[in-house]
Amino acid sequence: MAPRCGLCYVQAVDPLNVEHAGRTLRGVLHLPHPHREPVPAVVLCHGFGENRMGSRDEFVRLARLLADKGVAAYRFDFAAFGESDGDPADFSVSDQVSQLGAVLDQLERNRAVDPARIGVLGFSMGALTAVLTAGARPLRTLALWAPSGGALNLPFWNGGPYRDQIRDWGYADYNGIRFGRAFLDDLPGLDQFAAARRHAGPVLLAGGTEDSLMRAELIDPYVEAWGARLELHRIEGMGHSPGTLAERERLLDLTGEFLLRTV
Numbered sequence: 001m002a003p004r005c006g007l008c009y010v011q012a013v014d015p016l017n018v019e020h021a022g023r024t025l026r027g028v029l030h031l032p033h034p035h036r037e038p039v040p041a042v043v044l045c046h047g048f049g050e051n052r053m054g055s056r057d058e059f060v061r062l063a064r065l066l067a068d069k070g071v072a073a074y075r076f077d078f079a080a081f082g083e084s085d086g087d088p089a090d091f092s093v094s095d096q097v098s099q100l101g102a103v104l105d106q107l108e109r110n111r112a113v114d115p116a117r118i119g120v121l122g123f124s125m126g127a128l129t130a131v132l133t134a135g136a137r138p139l140r141t142l143a144l145w146a147p148s149g150g151a152l153n154l155p156f157w158n159g160g161p162y163r164d165q166i167r168d169w170g171y172a173d174y175n176g177i178r179f180g181r182a183f184l185d186d187l188p189g190l191d192q193f194a195a196a197r198r199h200a201g202p203v204l205l206a207g208g209t210e211d212s213l214m215r216a217e218l219i220d221p222y223v224e225a226w227g228a229r230l231e232l233h234r235i236e237g238m239g240h241s242p243g244t245l246a247e248r249e250r251l252l253d254l255t256g257e258f259l260l261r262t263v
Contacts (some may be wrong), residue, residue, distance in 0.1 A: 008034025010031060011067035016074065020102040021095075027052055027103075029077025030067040031112055039118035040140070040263040041072035041107055042124030045100060045126030048148070054123070055241045058252060064119070065256045071263055072113055076103060078126075079211065089171055093150065093190055096129040097190035101137065116140070119201075119263040121255065123203060124148050124213070128192055135195025141262040142199060143255055146240055148208035149218045152189040157184055163252030165230035194226040204231045204258040231258060 004053035009032035014028040032039055044059045046052060052075035053060055063073035078096050079086030100120070108115035122130030127147035134142050157163075157183055162172035163184065171178045203226050207214040214234060223230060235242075242248035 001002060003216065009035075009068055009070055011064065016106075018076065018099075018103050018106050020099050021080065022169045023079050025076050025079060025085075025103065026083040027074055029062040029110075030073040030075075032072065033069045035070070038112060038114040039070060039072050040119070041113045042066055042121055042141075042143075042259055043100070043103055043107065043120045044073060044075045045096075045120060045130050046075075046078065046081070046121035047124035047126050048253055049081065049175070050123075051077045053082075053217060055218075056246060057240070057246065060253055062256060065252065066259060068142045069256075069260050071260060076105060078129075085145075085230040090182055091179050092182045092186035093125065093129055093132070094186050095182075096125070097132045098137070100129055100133045103197050104133070104137065117263055118128075119143065119259060121145070121178075123149070123260065128190070129190045131199070132190065134199035134201075135192075135197075139199065139201060141202050141259065143204040143259055144206070145255075146211050146213045147192070147205070147218070147222075149213060150192050151187050151220060154184075154187055155189070155194060156178065174231070188261065193221040193225060196222055200228050202231070202258075202262045204233070204255060205256060206233040206235065208240065208247070209236050211240045 013028050018025040018228055059075050063075055066073045075208055077084035080088040080091050090157055107113050117140050118132045121143040123145040125148045128150055165172040166181050171180050174202040225233045233254055235247055238247045
């Protein structure tokens with residue numbers, strides 16, 4: 001997706017790590033140049049078992065688009081994923097919420113970033129993490145790609161082999177991704193819809209018509225919570241993530257336009 005610019009910025013991409021609970025979360029900050037004043041920023045939160053690149057480099061492309069238009073973007077790996085420290089057995093959504101809080105704290109202290117203009121984008125489990133975080137602290141704007149269902153997905157996790165695997169092996173194997181009991185035990189206490197009602201800013205929610213996470217049971221409570229502040233997009237034929245170039249371009253275009261307008 002080529003940036004459509006009246007004014008395009010040069011961007012620096014620099015390592016920026018965050019310390020959290022004895023672990024190093026590794027990430028990179030896309031920062032537009034030149035800038036005389038602090039710039040707005042968006043934090044990108046990847047999905048379960050993924051990393052700061054995104055499932056098909058979507059996060060890299062989105063970060064470049066934002067920085068080209070004067071908005072900083074921070075991509076990082078949650079603990080136990082990508083290049084960040086951590087044991088997959090300790091993974092839980094609540095721990096990711098705490099990690100994201102540490103990331104936001106550090107960005108708010110960064111002199112290049114306007115602390116009053118920070119938004120968050122998340123995909124799947126990262127989107128669930130983003131919603132829960134938005135319920136705990138003010139965020140300028142929120143963008144969600146196919147948010148995970150949290151406790152409403154417990155029938156899936158409990159109906160599979162995962163608890164037996166944890167009992168027998170000490171961990172579970174989901175499509176080659178290892179996790180432990182902490183993840184399953186954490187889910188029942190999550191209430192993303194209560195958190196959603198505490199977020200006062202604009203929201204984009206986008207996903208595919210063929211994605212079960214976009215079903216009414218999981219999406220209608222967001223519509224009720226956010227009303228006219230929600231921009232809801234269902235991309236025809238798309239599954240949980242873009243499967244064609246056209247789907248990816250559509251998702252990036254509508255997300256980039258929303259974030260540039262609202263952050």
